[in-house]
Amino acid sequence: MSSSTLKPNQSLPADDSQSRVGGLFTRDGLTIAIVCLIGFALVFFRWFVKQGELSMDKPQDWGHSFVIPLIAGYMIWQRRDRIIATGTSIFWPALIPFALGILAYAYNLFLVRNHMLQGMSMILSLGSLVLLLLGAGAFRYLFLPIAYLVLMITIAEGIMLAVTFKLQLLASQGSWLMLNLIGSPFGWFSVDIDGNTLMILTSSGEVLPMNVAEACSGMRMVVAFYALAIAVALLGSSQWWQRIALILLAGPVAVFMNMIRVTVLGLLMLVNPDLAEGDAHTLIGTILLVPSLLLFLGLAWLLNRLIRPEEPLSTEPAA
Numbered sequence: 001m002s003s004s005t006l007k008p009n010q011s012l013p014a015d016d017s018q019s020r021v022g023g024l025f026t027r028d029g030l031t032i033a034i035v036c037l038i039g040f041a042l043v044f045f046r047w048f049v050k051q052g053e054l055s056m057d058k059p060q061d062w063g064h065s066f067v068i069p070l071i072a073g074y075m076i077w078q079r080r081d082r083i084i085a086t087g088t089s090i091f092w093p094a095l096i097p098f099a100l101g102i103l104a105y106a107y108n109l110f111l112v113r114n115h116m117l118q119g120m121s122m123i124l125s126l127g128s129l130v131l132l133l134l135g136a137g138a139f140r141y142l143f144l145p146i147a148y149l150v151l152m153i154t155i156a157e158g159i160m161l162a163v164t165f166k167l168q169l170l171a172s173q174g175s176w177l178m179l180n181l182i183g184s185p186f187g188w189f190s191v192d193i194d195g196n197t198l199m200i201l202t203s204s205g206e207v208l209p210m211n212v213a214e215a216c217s218g219m220r221m222v223v224a225f226y227a228l229a230i231a232v233a234l235l236g237s238s239q240w241w242q243r244i245a246l247i248l249l250a251g252p253v254a255v256f257m258n259m260i261r262v263t264v265l266g267l268l269m270l271v272n273p274d275l276a277e278g279d280a281h282t283l284i285g286t287i288l289l290v291p292s293l294l295l296f297l298g299l300a301w302l303l304n305r306l307i308r309p310e311e312p313l314s315t316e317p318a319a
Helices: 014-021 027-043 045-057 059-066 068-078 080-086 092-110 115-134 143-152 157-186 219-236 240-271 278-287 289-306
Strands: 189-194 197-202 207-211
Touching (some): 027 045, 045 059, 045 092, 045 115, 059 068, 059 219, 068 080, 068 143, 092 115, 143 219, 157 189, 157 197, 197 240, 207 240, 219 240, 240 278, 240 289
16 A cells, blocks of 8 residues: 555645635635626625615614624634635636626616615525635535525615514504503503504593604614624524424514513603603613514523433444
8 A cells, every 4th residue: 555645634734725716715716706706806896885875864774784794704714624624616608697696786776766676686696606715615605694685684674664664563552561561450551552653541540642753663673683682593592393493583582672672661651641652762672672683682591501412422442
């Protein structure tokens, strides 16, 4: 047998390891990647500017957009060793979805003028470009971080209005039930409901109208919770059933906690009606996000410890 044959536990020589990685992780490969990324940024520069403006104009709704790329970057950093070990190669079929992404972006930019669809086209082009430069082997570790970027795209106004109205009614009905359960048994107050307006009738006969407006619909909480749920599922859960459960729980937890938030604001109106308006309303809503996040993270912690994967039995003989 030749002396150059590798033993089972022997590592590859440095030259063989470097040639196996090769591809993009060379000076020429990195130069090509940088040029492609600069070109990509220039093509979609207008979308990035518009996205930043929308996020700054409504930070209470879309402020999380600035955090999504950081979380995606951390996901990639966690997978860096596997990506490098897999190696890279040019995957020419990716040119087809890349071209479709560019065409779709141009169509939604100049004809439809839909910012959300422009963002979807950008994500398609970005994923296709990464697949083109790195190959299918490395791309399987990058697919989820790239797909996660979809959560930073602002939702179209028509979709927001349709969903927000339903959430307004749901928040109104839920808080109406909770307030009546608190006040009616003791005769402190009673609550009537008319659409998304709550009429709080105090024991002294005073009527306090409380309008559950769009800002109280909980849409921002739902969007933020789904972004958090997917991040926690991908970073903190190892089992697929745990990840799916966390994502499914995000919506109901957000809606339930928003009902509690509206209920708390209703109770504070009995103390001082001004607390349910203006800056006080915004501050109280922000403070109540903390227990909401703690509740969701507690559920994630519970799911991760509910069923643990069994450790494989050791086959080594006892000493």
